[in-house]
Amino acid sequence: xxxxxxxxxGGGPAGLAAAIAAxxxxxxxxxxxxxxKRLGGILQQCIHNGFGLHIFDEELTGPEYAxxxxxxxxxxxxxxxxxxxxxxxxxxxxITVVNKKEGLQTIKAKALVxxxxxxxxxxxxxxxxxxxxxxxxxAGTAQRFVNMEGYMPGNQIVVxxxxxxxxxxxxxxxxxxADVKMVCEIMPYSSGLKRNIVQCLDDFGIPLRLxxxxxxxxxxxxxxxxxxxxxxxxxRPIPGSEEYVPCDxxxxxxxxxxxxxxxxxxxxELNPITGGPVVDESMQTSIAGVFxxxxxxxxxxxxxxVSTESAIAGRAAALYALxxxxxxxxxxxxxxGPGVRYIVPNAINLARxxxxxxxxxxxxxxxxxxxxxxxxxxGVLFNIKKKIMVPGEMQHIKxxxxxxxxQGDITEVTVExxxxxx
Amino acid sequence: MYDVVxxxxxxxxxxxxxxxxxxxxxxxxxxxxxxxxxxTSKANSAIVHAGYDAKPGSLQAxxxxxxxxxxxxxxxxLDVPFKRMGSLVLAFNDxxxxxxxxxxxxxxxxxxxxxxxxxxxxxxxMEPYVADNAIAGLYAPTGGIVCPYELTIAAAxxxxxxxxxxxxxxxxxxxxxxxxxxxxxxxxxxxxxxYVVDAAGVYADDIAAxxxxxxxxxxxxxxxxxxxxxxxxxxxxxxxxxPPTAMGKGVLVTPTVDGNILVGPxxxxxxxxEDTATTAAGLSEVLSTARKSxxxxxxxxxxxxxAGLRAVSGSDFVIKPSDVDNRFIIVGGICSPGLTSAPAxxxxxxxxxRQAGLExxxxxxxNPIRKDIPRFREMSDEERQKLIADxxxxxxxxxxxxxxxxxxxxxxxxxxIPALTLDxxxxxxxxxxxxxxxxxxxxxxxxxxxxxxxxxxDEITKKGGPSxxxxxxxxxxxxxxxxx
Numbered sequence: 001x002x003x004x005x006x007x008x009x010g011g012g013p014a015g016l017a018a019a020i021a022a023x024x025x026x027x028x029x030x031x032x033x034x035x036x037k038r039l040g041g042i043l044q045q046c047i048h049n050g051f052g053l054h055i056f057d058e059e060l061t062g063p064e065y066a067x068x069x070x071x072x073x074x075x076x077x078x079x080x081x082x083x084x085x086x087x088x089x090x091x092x093x094x095i096t097v098v099n100k101k102e103g104l105q106t107i108k109a110k111a112l113v114x115x116x117x118x119x120x121x122x123x124x125x126x127x128x129x130x131x132x133x134x135x136x137x138x139a140g141t142a143q144r145f146v147n148m149e150g151y152m153p154g155n156q157i158v159v160x161x162x163x164x165x166x167x168x169x170x171x172x173x174x175x176x177x178a179d180v181k182m183v184c185e186i187m188p189y190s191s192g193l194k195r196n197i198v199q200c201l202d203d204f205g206i207p208l209r210l211x212x213x214x215x216x217x218x219x220x221x222x223x224x225x226x227x228x229x230x231x232x233x234x235x236r237p238i239p240g241s242e243e244y245v246p247c248d249x250x251x252x253x254x255x256x257x258x259x260x261x262x263x264x265x266x267x268x269e270l271n272p273i274t275g276g277p278v279v280d281e282s283m284q285t286s287i288a289g290v291f292x293x294x295x296x297x298x299x300x301x302x303x304x305x306v307s308t309e310s311a312i313a314g315r316a317a318a319l320y321a322l323x324x325x326x327x328x329x330x331x332x333x334x335x336x337g338p339g340v341r342y343i344v345p346n347a348i349n350l351a352r353x354x355x356x357x358x359x360x361x362x363x364x365x366x367x368x369x370x371x372x373x374x375x376x377x378x379g380v381l382f383n384i385k386k387k388i389m390v391p392g393e394m395q396h397i398k399x400x401x402x403x404x405x406x407q408g409d410i411t412e413v414t415v416e417x418x419x420x421x422x
Numbered sequence: 423m424y425d426v427v428x429x430x431x432x433x434x435x436x437x438x439x440x441x442x443x444x445x446x447x448x449x450x451x452x453x454x455x456x457x458x459x460x461x462t463s464k465a466n467s468a469i470v471h472a473g474y475d476a477k478p479g480s481l482q483a484x485x486x487x488x489x490x491x492x493x494x495x496x497x498x499x500l501d502v503p504f505k506r507m508g509s510l511v512l513a514f515n516d517x518x519x520x521x522x523x524x525x526x527x528x529x530x531x532x533x534x535x536x537x538x539x540x541x542x543x544x545x546x547x548m549e550p551y552v553a554d555n556a557i558a559g560l561y562a563p564t565g566g567i568v569c570p571y572e573l574t575i576a577a578a579x580x581x582x583x584x585x586x587x588x589x590x591x592x593x594x595x596x597x598x599x600x601x602x603x604x605x606x607x608x609x610x611x612x613x614x615x616x617y618v619v620d621a622a623g624v625y626a627d628d629i630a631a632x633x634x635x636x637x638x639x640x641x642x643x644x645x646x647x648x649x650x651x652x653x654x655x656x657x658x659x660x661x662x663x664x665p666p667t668a669m670g671k672g673v674l675v676t677p678t679v680d681g682n683i684l685v686g687p688x689x690x691x692x693x694x695x696e697d698t699a700t701t702a703a704g705l706s707e708v709l710s711t712a713r714k715s716x717x718x719x720x721x722x723x724x725x726x727x728x729a730g731l732r733a734v735s736g737s738d739f740v741i742k743p744s745d746v747d748n749r750f751i752i753v754g755g756i757c758s759p760g761l762t763s764a765p766a767x768x769x770x771x772x773x774x775x776r777q778a779g780l781e782x783x784x785x786x787x788x789n790p791i792r793k794d795i796p797r798f799r800e801m802s803d804e805e806r807q808k809l810i811a812d813x814x815x816x817x818x819x820x821x822x823x824x825x826x827x828x829x830x831x832x833x834x835x836x837x838x839i840p841a842l843t844l845d846x847x848x849x850x851x852x853x854x855x856x857x858x859x860x861x862x863x864x865x866x867x868x869x870x871x872x873x874x875x876x877x878x879x880d881e882i883t884k885k886g887g888p889s890x891x892x893x894x895x896x897x898x899x900x901x902x903x904x905x906x
Contacts, residue, residue: 001684030424035822043701071610083818085818085819085822087819087825096803098806098810098817098819099817099818100810100814100815100817100818101814101817102817103806103807103810103811103814104803104806104807104810104817119858119861119862120858120861122725122726122857122858122860122861123726123859123860124649124724124725124726124727125724125725125857125859126680127648127705127721127724127727129699129700129701129702129705129727130699131698132698132728133884134883134884134885134889134890134891135891137861138861140861141861141862141864141865143450144865145865145892146896148865148897149865149879149880150870151880151892151893151894151895151896152890152892152893152894152895152896153892153893155893162875176896176897204818213859215702216701216702217699220696221883221884221887221888221889222888222889222890237702248893261613333688376734418820
C-alpha cells in the first residue's frame with residue numbers, strides 16, 4: 001500500500017482546484033485519481049464559452065478553462081493517475097483503485113478529497129412510458145457525441161427539461177443543422193440560467209414550453225415521435241392537452257445527481273435534499289480527513305463557484321495531512337428557513353475561518369421583490385433585498401468572520417426568504 | 423439440408439437447440455431479430471416457479487416441476503446466475519387463506535416439494551418489508567430466480583459450441599412442405615430441414631399457419647415491469663407473490679440475480695404482437711399493486727421500466743406434432759411457467775422428434791460446459807489481480823454503475839454468438855444496466871465495438887435493424903445560417 005498526503009478523487013474542475021490549493025497550502029505529495037484518459041472532466045466537452053467570468057474576468061470555453069487549471073496543476077507538481085477507476089474507499093481513507101497498467105492497488109490518503117462530480121438523470125428515473133427505441137439521450141451524452149466524437153445524435157429533436165446542458169445542446173444541434181422543435185419544462189420556470197435561455201433558445205427561435213412534459217415515446221427501432229402534454233399545478237398531465245410531435249431524438253436535461261456511491265460506501269453522511277455530503281465551512285464531511293467539493297456536494301451553475309469552493313477543500317485537506325487542521329467541532333449550525341431548499345456549508349467552525357465564509361444556496365420557487373433574511377439563534381442579522389430569485393440560479397451570501405464574532409456565542413445561522421418586500 | 427430447424431431464439435428455442443446438440447444431428451436456429459432472447463425471453467419476471475399454480479395433470483404442471491428440478495444442473499453447466507431462495511404467496515384476508523390452501527393442495531398434487539403455510543410472525547421475520555396486513559404466506563422453498571436472457575444466450579452458445587448453427591436477422595416468410603421435409607423461406611435465404619420446431623413465441627400460431635395448421639391461436643398478454651435501484655435491494659429476499667387472479671400470477675416483488683428489485687407485471691390482453699410500449703397507467707398500476715405487498719416500493723427508486731408479451735394460448739402449453747405434418751413440432755402458448763419449464767420442454771421436444779421418426783445417437787464429444795464472461799464485479803481482489811495480469815483490458819472500467827470492464831465487453835463481442843449491438847452487449851456484460859442507464863458508458867462501449875468489429879460508429883445499432891444510435895458524422899446537416 002502506498003501512502004500520499006492528499007488524494008483527490010476526480011480530475012474535473014473541482015479536483016483540479018482542490019489539488020492545486022492543497023499544494024499551495026504546503027502538502028508535498030498530492031495525487032489526482034481520474035477515470036478518464038485526461039484531466040478536465042466534463043469541461044472537455046463544454047466547447048461553448050461563458051466560463052471564467054468571475055475567476056479570470058474573461059469568457060473562456062470549457063477546455064480553455066480546464067487547461068488553465070491543468071497547467072497550474074502541472075506547475076505545482078500535482079501528480080495524476082489517469083485512466084484509473086476508484087472501486088472503494090474506507091472510512092480510514094484507504095482507496096482501492098484499478099487500471100490497466102498496475103491492476104489493483106490500495107492507497108492510503110492522509111487526507112482525501114471527494115470530487116467525483118455528478119451524473120445525469122436518465123429516462124428510466126423519470127419513468128416516461130412508451131417504447132424503448134434508439135434516439136433517447138441525456139443531453140450530456142449527446143454533447144459528448146457531438147463535441148468529442150464528431151457525430152450527430154439526431155436530426156429532429158425534442159428536449160425535455162430546461163437544464164443548462166439541454167439549453168446549450170439545443171443551440172449546438174441547431175448550429176449543426178438539426179431541427180430542435182421545442183424544449184419542454186415540467187416546472188413553471190426553467191432550471192437553467194437566464195442567459196442560456198436568451199442565448200440558446202430565444203436567439204434561435206426555439207420555443208420553451210413551461211408546464212409541459214413528455215408523456216409517451218413512440219418508435220420501435222428509432223424514436224419516431226413523442227407526445228407532449230401540459231401539466232397542472234401538481235405536475236400531472238392535463239387530459240386533452242396531448243400533442244404528438246414527430247422527431248427522431250429525445251434529449252433529456254432533467255437534472256443532475258451528485259455521484260456519491262463511493263461516499264456512501266465509506267459511510268459519509270449525505271444530505272437527502274442535495275444527494276451530496278453534509279459539509280462544514282472547510283468542506284469537511286462527517287468523516288474527519290475526508291473532504292468534498294464541487295458537484296459531488298451540490299450541483300453548481302457556474303464552474304467559477306466550483307473552483308472557489310474546491311480550493312477551500314484542498315487547502316483544508318493539506319492542513320489535515322500536515323497535522324495543522326483545527327479538529328474541534330464546529331460551533332455554528334447553518335440552517336435553511338422557509339423558501340430555501342438547501343444550503344452549503346451545513347456548519348461553521350469560526351476558528352478555522354480566515355476572513356469570511358460564503359453560504360451557497362437555492363431558493364425553492366420564483367420570488368420577485370422578496371428579501372433574504374439571515375438570522376441567528378439570537379435574532380435577525382440583516383435582510384437583503386432581491387428583485388428576483390429563481391431556483392435555477394444559485395444564491396450566495398458572504399459572512400465576514402469579524403461580523404460573526406461580534407454576535408457573541410451563536411450556535412445557529414439561518415437563511416430564509418422573507419415573503420414581503422423590505 | 424438440416425436435420426432440424428428451430429424457429430425462434432427465445433429461451434424455449436435455445437434450450438431445444440442445446441438439447442438437440444447432444445445428438446449427432448445438424449441443427450439450425452433461426453430468429454428474426456439480431457440476437458437471441460430478443461422477445462419475451464428478455465422481458466419477463468425471471469422466476470423459477472415451484473409449480474403449485476398449474477392445474478394438476480396439465481403440461482404446465484408436469485413441465486414446471488420437471489424444469490424446476492433440471493434448472494439447477496442446467497445453470498451450473500451453463501454458468502448462468504440462478505438462486506433458489508424460495509417464494510412466498512401472501513395472504514391478506516380469509517379468502518386469501520383459502521386460496522393458499524388450494525395452491526398448497528394443488529402443488530402437492532403436482533409433486534412440489536417442501537410447501538408449507540407460514541404464520542404472520544415467521545412471514546415478517548423472513549420478509550421484514552412486507553405489508554403489516556399480510557397475515558400469512560405460502561412458502562415454496564424450491565422457488566427461485568434466474569437471469570432469463572442469460573439462460574437463453576448460454577443455451578444458444580452451448581448449442582453453437584456443440585455444432586448447432588444460429589442464424590439471426592432471419593424473418594421466416596413462408597414454409598413449404600416437401601417430400602424430404604420443409605423449405606423454410608427466410609428474409610435472407612431458403613433453409614431446408616427434415617424437421618421443423620416452431621418455438622416462435624407470440625408468432626407460433628402464424629408460423630404453424632404457414633403449413634396450414636390453424637389448430638391454436640396465440641394471444642399476446644402484455645405485462646409491464648419496473649426495476650428498482652440496487653440500493654433498494656434489501657426490500658425483498660424471496661419472490662413475493664400476491665394471490666393469483668384469472669389473468670395470471672399477479673404483481674410480484676422480487677430480487678433479481680443482479681441485486682436489483684423487480685416489480686410487476688400487470689396483465690392486459692392486446693392484439694399487436696410487437697407492442698411492448700409501457701403506459702403511464704400501466705406503470706402506475708404496477709407500482710401501486712406492488713405496494714400492497716411491499717409498501718416501501720417507490721417510483722423514486724425506479725431506474726428503468728419495460729414491458730413484455732406473454733404468449734397465451736388457452737390455459738395450457740401447446741406442445742405437439744402438427745396434425746398437418748408430424749415432422750413439424752408445435753411449441754406454442756409458452757407463457758408462464760415457460761422459463762422454468764424450458765429445459766423440460768427441450769427434453770420433451772427431443773422425445774417428440776424421436777417419435778416422429780428422427781433417429782440420432784448421442785454425440786461422444788458433447789460438451790455440456792459453457793463458461794460465462796468473467797464477472798469482475800463479483801470477484802475477490804486476488805481473482806481480479808490475476809484476471810488483469812492475464813489481460814490488462816480487465817483493468818479498465820467502462821460501465822461505472824455496474825463495474826464492467828473493457829475485457830468483459832470485448833469478451834461479449836467475441837463469444838460464440840457475437841454481441842454486435844448495444845443491447846446485445848448490455849445483456850451479456852451488463853454495461854448500461856445500472857442506475858445511469860448507459861449515459862456514461864454508451865459512447866465508450868460504441869468505441870470498443872467499432873474498434874473490435876470495424877463497424878463504423880455511426881452504423882452501430884441499439885438492437886439491430888434500423889435502430890442506429892447516431893445519424894451520421896457532423897456537418898452533414900444544413901448550416902443554420904444557410905437555411906431558408
